Amino acid sequence: MPSSPLQWSKRSLTAQAMGHVDPVTKGVVMPIHVSTTYIRDEDNAYSSGFIYGRPDNATTREAEGVLAMLEDADAGALLFSSGMAAATAVFQALNPGDHVVASKVMYWALRHWLMSEATRWGLSVDFVETDDLDALRRAILPGRTKLVWVETPSNPLWTITDIAGAAEIAHAAGARLAVDSTTASPFHTRPLSLGADIVMHAATKVLNGHSDVVAGVLAGAKADEFWGQVVTIRKGQGAILGPFEAYLLMRGLRTLHLRAGAQARSAMDLAERLSAHPKIARVLYPGLPQHPGHDVAARQMENGFGYMLSVQVSDGEAAAIRTAARVRLWKRATSLGGVESLIEHRASIEGPGTPCPPDLLRLSTGIEDVEDLFGDLDAALRSA
Incomplete structure (x- = not known):
């Protein structure tokens, strides 16, 4: 240097x-x-x-x-x-x-x-x-x-x-x-x-x-x-x-820019596809134009909108929990931001008083093939 x-x-x-x-x-x-x-x-x-x-x-x-x-x-x-x-x-x-x-x-x-x-x-x-x-x-x-x-x-x-x-x-x-x-x-x-x-x-x-x-x-x-x-x-x-x-x-x-860029692109892809999924009632991701904070996020964020998103499952809490139980590639684990993709029914973790809806699944997008990630989640949602 x-x-x-x-x-x-x-x-x-x-x-x-x-x-x-x-x-x-x-x-x-x-x-x-x-x-x-x-x-x-x-x-x-x-x-x-x-x-x-x-x-x-x-x-x-x-x-x-x-x-x-x-x-x-x-x-x-x-x-x-x-x-x-x-x-x-x-x-x-x-x-x-x-x-x-x-x-x-x-x-x-x-x-x-x-x-x-x-x-x-x-x-x-x-x-x-x-x-x-x-x-x-x-x-x-x-x-x-x-x-x-x-x-x-x-x-x-x-x-x-x-x-x-x-x-x-x-x-x-x-x-x-x-x-x-x-x-x-x-x-x-x-x-x-x-x-x-x-x-x-x-x-x-x-x-x-x-x-x-x-x-x-x-x-x-x-x-x-x-x-x-x-x-x-x-x-x-x-x-x-x-x-x-x-x-x-x-x-x-030293690899932050490569990882975070790839994770944000996959998260955006998943958010768009899950928004049209018959088993998903709502997708929470600031990169989506319908997100209430999208305009502010577009002003103060660059290189995408991050690797985190949440989905609310159409059939409610029990179906959300079953979905998390049936994924194979996504890992059921707490934390976020790693190279492996994680899924969690957050309300179960936070317990009474949580602001988290009971039908919500939190997704941390890793660096796996986005087609594999979507396919795994799609199969779990449809079988739940």
């Missing part, structure tokens, strides 16, 4: 992991740094820049550098041991009594955490349909609302929130906007460029893409006091991603 790498595209920079070469061996793949402690200089300083493994690691830094580049994050990126660890660190940086507005439809585990643990710490949380900017504006409490948390596309209904519009509302009230962009990934959306202050990813999903790493990441628009508090929280809680996991994540990131 040249001394001024910005002349290269994000795709090229990601494929070569920013062009870094091991200074000792000249290897094109950086080594895994596993040491937890480092030699002090004679004057007790640390000229290497590394002190201890809990707050910092060289392998983790490599992956963070690529993620910061992908997100145009001036403050940089921070890798965490899970997506939940990354997300909750943002809320932990708030003060007791602060008010939060969050998307009503969002990742179930985080929603549950906000309804239980966050309120025990003194945070006040209101959930609204953030795709309705008027509803978001009405939910803001002047002087109290400090954070607006938006998930878009939201899991598992794939509603779309206007990031630029949400940022304008949050900033007018003196609040920050954080965006969970897990299902979009920086391949489709860069929230910081649309006005968000922080973007979060469960890097377990499409960023890694191989269902073998649990990780989370935050990327910040600017290194202000709030971002510094998030850095302190990760350091104090020891929530950094380990070097082996960071290495695997970096390996996955």
